[in-house]
Structure formats: structure tokens, C-alpha cells
Amino acid sequence: MEEQKTPTLEELQALIEMTNTLNMEIFYWWCIALMICIHVGFLSYEIGASRLKNALAAGVKNILAFGFIVPSVFLVGWAVYNGFPDGIVPRMDAILAGMPWSQSMGPNISDNATGIFWAAFAMFAATTGSILSGALIERTRMSAFIIMTIFLGGFLWLLAASWGWHPEGWLTVKWGFHDVGAAGCVHMIAGFFTLAVVINLGARIGRFNADGSANAIVGHSMPMSVVGLMLIIVGFFGFLGGCIIYNSGAQWINIYGQPTNLSAFAFNTLMGFAGGLIGAYLTTREPFWMMSGGLVGIISVAPGLDLYHPGLAYLIGMGVSATAPLINNLLLKFKLDDAVGAFAVHGFGGFAGIVISGIFLAGYPNVNGMPEISFFGQLGGALVMATLGFVPGYLISYALKKADLLRVPAHAEERGLDLTEVPAQAYPEWASMYGPSSSVGGSEPAALATATPKSA
Numbered sequence: 104m105e106e107q108k109t110p111t112l113e114e115l116q117a118l119i120e121m122t123n124t125l126n127m128e129i130f131y132w133w134c135i136a137l138m139i140c141i142h143v144g145f146l147s148y149e150i151g152a153s154r155l156k157n158a159l160a161a162g163v164k165n166i167l168a169f170g171f172i173v174p175s176v177f178l179v180g181w182a183v184y185n186g187f188p189d190g191i192v193p194r195m196d197a198i199l200a201g202m203p204w205s206q207s208m209g210p211n212i213s214d215n216a217t218g219i220f221w222a223a224f225a226m227f228a229a230t231t232g233s234i235l236s237g238a239l240i241e242r243t244r245m246s247a248f249i250i251m252t253i254f255l256g257g258f259l260w261l262l263a264a265s266w267g268w269h270p271e272g273w274l275t276v277k278w279g280f281h282d283v284g285a286a287g288c289v290h291m292i293a294g295f296f297t298l299a300v301v302i303n304l305g306a307r308i309g310r311f312n313a314d315g316s317a318n319a320i321v322g323h324s325m326p327m328s329v330v331g332l333m334l335i336i337v338g339f340f341g342f343l344g345g346c347i348i349y350n351s352g353a354q355w356i357n358i359y360g361q362p363t364n365l366s367a368f369a370f371n372t373l374m375g376f377a378g379g380l381i382g383a384y385l386t387t388r389e390p391f392w393m394m395s396g397g398l399v400g401i402i403s404v405a406p407g408l409d410l411y412h413p414g415l416a417y418l419i420g421m422g423v424s425a426t427a428p429l430i431n432n433l434l435l436k437f438k439l440d441d442a443v444g445a446f447a448v449h450g451f452g453g454f455a456g457i458v459i460s461g462i463f464l465a466g467y468p469n470v471n472g473m474p475e476i477s478f479f480g481q482l483g484g485a486l487v488m489a490t491l492g493f494v495p496g497y498l499i500s501y502a503l504k505k506a507d508l509l510r511v512p513a514h515a516e517e518r519g520l521d522l523t524e525v526p527a528q529a530y531p532e533w534a535s536m537y538g539p540s541s542s543v544g545g546s547e548p549a550a551l552a553t554a555t556p557k558s559a
Contacts, residue, residue: 240442325391
């Protein structure tokens with residue numbers, strides 16, 4: 104019988120290290136899978152929030168955003184994240200290491216990290232595109248949306264992440280900026296970019312009356328929207344899992360190198376979500392805003408997921424989500440038609456969360472001699488994120504508007520984007536049962552309330 108060889112200490116150490124490496128890959132692999140649920144959720148809730156004549160166009164827009172953003176992050180975005188932590192002065196060696204021809208940007212048996220982290224960042228990027236998508240439903244050209252979402256998801260959010268969500272990002276190195284759950288570089292960037300586009304895009308036909316009052320434009324399926332929002336919450340457990348660093352052989356750390364664990368993330372994510380549900384319910388009683396409030400609750404506690412007491416996370420989530428619908432109503436006063444409240448949820452929710460964290464987390468020490476968390480550091484970081492999102496969003500959408508490329512013609516909008524932009528029909532049997540659904544101005548099709556199905 105062949106004598107069994109006892110492994111050496113060096114062999115055992117190598118086995119332990121490889122096991123840790125593979126466990127790291129497995130953890131982020133499933134985070135990525137969960138993050139795809141975010142996009143299933145956005146697809147569902149935007150379809151439900153659209154009228155029948157625009158339902159399919161809303162879904163196709165989300166799918167195309169995914170298809171264009173992912174290669175954009177591969178071609179440019181990963182190099183941007185790694186190359187600009189110092190501001191606008193690039194680190195050329197880091198940029199070159201992140202370019203598509205780099206050895207690490209493809210199958211490489213000696214590199215178990217780059218591809219898995221790149222994929223997580225690509226999913227964060229796709230989230231920014233989905234945030235933009237919902238606000239613009241029912242009147243935006245598909246081509247214009249694709250141009251904007253490539254810039255937002257493939258470049259802009261990664262520049263923001265390099266500044267404020269990188270272990271050596273200048274916002275952290277100089278101001279002690281702390282945003283472990285990416286409320287700034289994902290939600291604020293996308294939210295303020297969206298606000299700028301909405302300003303240039305204009306409201307849907309019939310959204311506002313001559314006296315400035317707003318008409319409700321009701322989506323065709325509230326249940327689909329509510330289920331979609333719940334799927335986004337499911338996906339957020341992957342999103343937030345991707346915000347924590349698996350540290351082989353040691354405690355988990357956050358993106359800034361400070362020790363934390365999934366237990367803290369679990370406490371505060373669920374408490375922020377629960378508080379958000381209640382806050383928005385108390386101020387609206389609407390199912391759509393209640394579920395949106397749950398999302399606001401998570402976003403508002405995201406900057407301090409690693410540090411908050413769960414009771415405080417509940418109160419922050421409740422307070423910010425109770426205010427978010429009021430922010431959306433304020434936009435309506437200015438005749439700004441954000442179809443799903445994307446700015447109130449993501450832009451305002453992220454801004455409020457970062458500023459509030461500067462109050463409750465002030466004085467918390469940083470690592471490697473960097474400044475501690477402070478109110479002014481958080482406020483300054485939030486203002487940087489808001490500016491970085493809003494200014495490019497305004498300039499790009501303004502240029503598209505001047506070139507007559509931003510919005511579909513009025514006759515196409517009235518007919519519906521499913522036929523003019525896709526072209527296809529989500530529910531082709533509707534016309535045969537109730538007549539054409541071509542209502543304008545937010546009212547339900549007249550046939551819906553009065554007609555009975557036609558006989559076969």
C-alpha cells in the first residue's frame with residue numbers, strides 16, 4: 104500500500120489561502136446574481152408605472168441600458184475608477200492596468216479578484232441607468248436615453264466612486280468622507296443627473312394644466328410596480344454585500360479599510376427599510392410610495408450602515424422617507440415631471456442620508472491617519488456628488504434637446520412609444536376588447552370605465 108504523504112506547513116498554508124480566495128470569489132459571485140434582481144425590479148415597476156401604450160418601451164429601455172452600460176464599464180469605466188482617486192489628475196499606471204488589453208482584464212488563472220470586482224461595479228453602474236430610466240418614461244427618445252445612460256453608468260458614476268468610494272479617494276483622504284453603502288456615488292449621482300434631464304426634457308403631454316396644477320397620470324398596473332419595488336429590495340442585499348470587502352483570514356472591512364461585518368449591515372439595512380415603509384405610508388397612504396419609501400429608508404442609512412445603532416437607522420429611514428414624497432410634490436410645483444419620483448428617492452434620499460450621517464457619526468476615527476468623519480466633510484462630499492451629477496446631466500440633455508434628439512414628437516407621444524419606438528405592443532388584445540388606449544392628460548381610457556368586452 105502506498106504510504107500517504109503528510110502535507111507540509113507550507114502546503115497547508117497554501118491550501119488555506121486558496122480556500123479563502125475561492126470563498127471570496129463565491130461571495131461576490133452571488134452578490135452579483137442578487138444585484139441582477141435590482142434590474143428585474145426596475146423593469147417591472149417602470150412597466151407598471153407606464154400607461155398601456157408605453158409599457159413595453161419602458162421595459163426595453165431598461166434592457167438596453169444593461170446591454171450598453173456593461174461593455175462601457177469594461178472599455179472605459181474600470182480604468183476611470185482606478186485612475187482618478189486624486190481628482191482630475193490621473194494615475195496613468197492605474198488607468199493602463201484597467202484598460203481592456205490589460206492582462207488582468209480577461210481570463211487569468213493567477214487573478215481571482217479583478218473580474219469579480221469589475222462585475223460588481225458593472226452592476227452598480229447598471230443601477231444608475233435604471234434610476235434615470237424611470238423618471239423619463241413615456242416621452243424620451245430611445246437613442247437619447249442610451250447616449251445619456253452610457254455616459255452616466257459607463258463613466259460618471261465611476262468618477263464619483265473614484266473620488267468618494269475608493270480607499271484613496273480624495274474626498275476621504277482630505278475630508279474624511281464616509282459613505283459605505285454608496286448613497287453618494289450611485290444614488291446621488293444618478294438622482295441629480297436625472298433631475299437635470301427632467302428639467303430639459305419637459306413634462307408629459309397633459310401632465311399640467313394652464314394654471315400650473317398637476318394631473319395624475321396613472322400607470323396601468325400598480326401591483327406590477329409594487330412587486331418590482333420589492334424585487335429591488337431583494338437585490339439590494341447583493342448591492343450592499345458588494346459594498347463590503349472580504350478580507351481573507353481577518354475581519355471584514357468596508358471600502359475605506361475600516362473593520363466591519365455583515366451583521367452590522369443586516370441590522371441597519373432591515374431597520375432602515377422597515378422605517379422607510381412606515382415613514383412614506385404615514386405621509387401618503389399610497390402603496391407605490393410606501394414601497395418607494397422602503398427604498399429611501401435603505402438609501403438614507405447607507406452611508407453609516409457599519410456604524411449606526413439599529414434603532415437610529417429605523418428613525419432615520421422613517422424621517423427621510425416621510426419627507427421624500429413632499430420633495431416630489433415640490434418638483435410638481437415647478438412643473439417638473441419625474442414620472443416615478445426618482446430624484447426624491449435617490450437624489451434627495453442619498454443627500455439627506457449623507458448629511459445626517461455627518462451629524463450622528465462625527466468624530467469617528469479613520470484609518471491611516473486620514474481625517475475623522477465630520478459634518479462639514481459629509482456636507483462637502485454631498486455637494487460634490489450633487490454637482491458632479493447635475494452639471495453633466497444638464498449639459499448633455501440640453502445639447503440633445505437643442506439637436507432635437509431628446510424627446511419624441513408630440514404625435515408619437517400621443518400614439519404611444521410602444522408603436523413608435525419599439526415597435527410592438529405589450530398587450531395586443533386590449534384594443535380588441537376595449538378599443539385603442541390613446542388617452543392623453545393622465546386620465547384612464549374612457550373605454551376602461553364604460554365599455555364591456557366586445558363579443559368574439
